[in-house]
Amino acid sequence: MSDTITTNSAHLAPPRPRTVARRRSRRAGAPVAVLAALLGLALLAGCSDDSDTTAAQSLTVSDQWVKAVPQGEMTAVFGDLVNDSSDDLQVVSASSPAAGRMELHEVVADSAGAMTMQEKDGGFVIPADSTLTLAPGGDHLMLFDLPAPITPGQDITVELTMSDGSTAGFTAQARDFPGADEEYAPGHGGDMPMTSESGA
Numbered sequence: 675m676s677d678t679i680t681t682n683s684a685h686l687a688p689p690r691p692r693t694v695a696r697r698r699s700r701r702a703g704a705p706v707a708v709l710a711a712l713l714g715l716a717l718l719a720g721c722s723d724d725s726d727t728t729a730a731q732s733l734t735v736s737d738q739w740v741k742a743v744p745q746g747e748m749t750a751v752f753g754d755l756v757n758d759s760s761d762d763l764q765v766v767s768a769s770s771p772a773a774g775r776m777e778l779h780e781v782v783a784d785s786a787g788a789m790t791m792q793e794k795d796g797g798f799v800i801p802a803d804s805t806l807t808l809a810p811g812g813d814h815l816m817l818f819d820l821p822a823p824i825t826p827g828q829d830i831t832v833e834l835t836m837s838d839g840s841t842a843g844f845t846a847q848a849r850d851f852p853g854a855d856e857e858y859a860p861g862h863g864g865d866m867p868m869t870s871e872s873g874a
């Protein structure tokens with residue numbers, strides 16, 4: 675299936691010297707091991723125990739798909755964001771070659787009680803050992819300014835950026851989904867914030 679996760683955070687989070695020291699200690703003699711132990715203590719004092727794992731490495735995306743749309747319409751990516759780690763994960767932004775711009779959206783009731791979508795403050799938080807489901811009518815990854823139509827069966831790639839700067843890429847297949855329009859494009863038409871602003 676197309677739920678492969680690739681992480682390319684190496685350039686964003688280069689290996690830290692202490693990691694090298696710890697790895698070498700397994701093969702080298704006692705002095706290095708002692709040094710590594712001290713470094714390890716310092717590490718434990720300031721960081722969580724899996725500080726060598728990026729947020730992107732703890733994230734798995736499954737059952738993901740994108741709603742097929744003609745060029746010029748906006749659309750959204752849905753699926754499960756699975757956090758296998760004991761730390762909360764936070765997705766702060768997303769991008770795709772299939773969209774000029776992406777936003778992390780939630781669906782909320784406006785003052786009149788109508789459901790409307792808006793950018794989610796702080797992005798998507800996936801609690802430790804939990805799954806955040808992105809679905810029509812709920813949280814979703816919004817795509818704007820499509821350079822081309824997205825047709826059923828087509829695969830698009832999406833890259834998620836986590837709060838630690840690491841990135842997780844995945845592929846989502848397009849499917850027909852006629853029902854989603856009213857869920858994330860409520861009746862007010864063009865007064866939704868995403869159509870006007872561009873600087874964010």
Ligand SMILES: [Cu+2]
Pocket residue numbers: 750779780791792814815816858
């Ligand atoms: Cu949206």
